[in-house]
Amino acid sequence: MSLLEVRGLDITFRSDTLPVTAVSGLDLEIAESEIFGLAGESGCGKSITALSIMGLLPPNASASGSILFKGMDLLTLDKESKRRLRGKEMSMIFQEPMTSLNPVLTIGYQLAEVLFTHLDMSKRDAMDKAVELLKAVRIPSPEIRVKEYPHQMSGGMRQRVMIAMAVACGPSLLIADEPTTALDVTIQAQILELIERLREERKMSILFITHDLGIIAENASRVGIMYAGRLVELADTADIFNDPRHPYTIGLLGSIPKGKGTQLRPIPGNVPRMQDLPEGCKYENRCSYAISACRTAEPFMYKVSEGHFARCIRTDEVRWNS
């Protein structure tokens, strides 16, 4: 059974002029204990999709459709129940841990706070548990580290602390929004290993958001590729990399250098603003496969094979060739 089921999600921002639709008709499912990778370039709607699941959209945004989590629709759930889910049943980590940590409180106190707010634990027990959590995220000398403040730690250590806070109450869903983007590759590899171990030990599902397809290739079991607020391709990880069937996915893959001498095939043009998207297929103006039919109506998701879908009317002809 899916843990999370997003159906027809639309997210719209109010503005002084016309409202801007930043996410449109998004469907996705995350199974228990799987890592679902969500990829796409900046501005395509990854973060606000995550925030809408967490119930943390900014006040000028509104969401419609449905987000079923363990059978409950998060979009209609009352505020108080949502607040209780957050941090306990589902939690989120971000690219920059410093923005979510309080600079004037110790690491230990902030961890303990999560525990006694959600788990009805005494402050004393919570402080002991904090040390254990730091150990679980493999922070060296946790007994000393609990007494430190965020600025005394490196970026990698702070991200470990964020992960400890996020998994403190044993959530079934962890949303990780570019958690390693600000880190060096060496530290990134350590954090990815940690996330993967925690997932396995705790049977958590993970929504892993990144712009780095390499991370997806190595860590996710299923992948959604987003472009301009739409999911354009959805498949098992091996299928995305072995048989990509949306021209945008092919464009992204062709943009990654793969050894000397190979031809780089960048996508022409620029990542569009949500305000000036083409009428039909949103990728039409950058797409080498585009025909006139692409301009008239927005394609829906075509089934390529079991579990593999692409939002392209020509998906049958679209192939990667190296």
Next chain:
Amino acid sequence: MELLRVEALKKYFFSGKGFSGPDKVLKAVDGVDFALEKDSVLALVGESGCGKSTLARLVLRLTTPTGGRVFFKGQDVFAMGREELKSFRKSAQIVFQDPFASLNPRRTVYDTISEPLIIHKIGKRQDHKDVVAEILRTVGMGPEVMTRYPHEFSGGQRQRICIARALAVSPEIIVADEPLSALDVSIQAQIINLLMELKKSTGISFLFISHDLRVVHYLSDMVGVMYLGRIVEHAKADDLFARPFHPYTEMLLASAPKISVGDMKKPEGIRVASAGGEAPSPFNIPSGCPFHPRCPKRFGPCDRVVPKLRESEGRLVSCHLWHNPE
């Protein structure tokens, strides 16, 4: 021909003049030697804080060294007089990571690109329009953009404008400090192709700083791997990526996520991070081999004897595994 030579270059920052104890010394660049041949790309890689940007600034004489020398075509850059320095400033250009911060928001594209022409008295004023149009063409932009302002462009287009500004004075070397980091993947690929074309068509040499190993392999001829202010391995890009010699290079390469299209295999189980620990503070560089606390291959002499950067099978490595520590 050798374009650039760096000898025993050092940059220390002194800080923390406290009531107790001596000054603390941060060794940002701690004895670097390398040479850059004409018509080639030398990449510098290494974790953040290892001194790449400081080294770039030293090479361009944007900061003064604590020790060591930089030679541009045989001339000591820090001993140059006014005229020589002016000509050096023309020959050596820089492109930064952030194309947003490095363009003046109140100047049009034409103003931005023609400014170096005016400063260096290149060509006649009335010809500048044509010159600028030609440079814009080289970076893949049309002449119609000349009257527009930076905010009207996307990140990739702004980086093209920065590159155009660097090209305006026909430099011999461009130092590019993480020029792709702020850009989206699809836009990065456009800029990589542009840099490759420039390399082929102009003979400009590049000192290319990047943390993206895939890009480095693709773009560079030589690679210098830096750790805590020193170069620990210096080799042909192909050699280095085929088989890293230094354990730190090995760790870096193993940490980068692999990607292959068409023949991807499902990874089995948890990929154990090959990288142990984090780089120590440059205030406190470990004894012996600076890498020894994180090195999975350390042995007897590693925590006592500093390895020297020495030749081994056609490349330079500083590791006791490759040279007897005598």
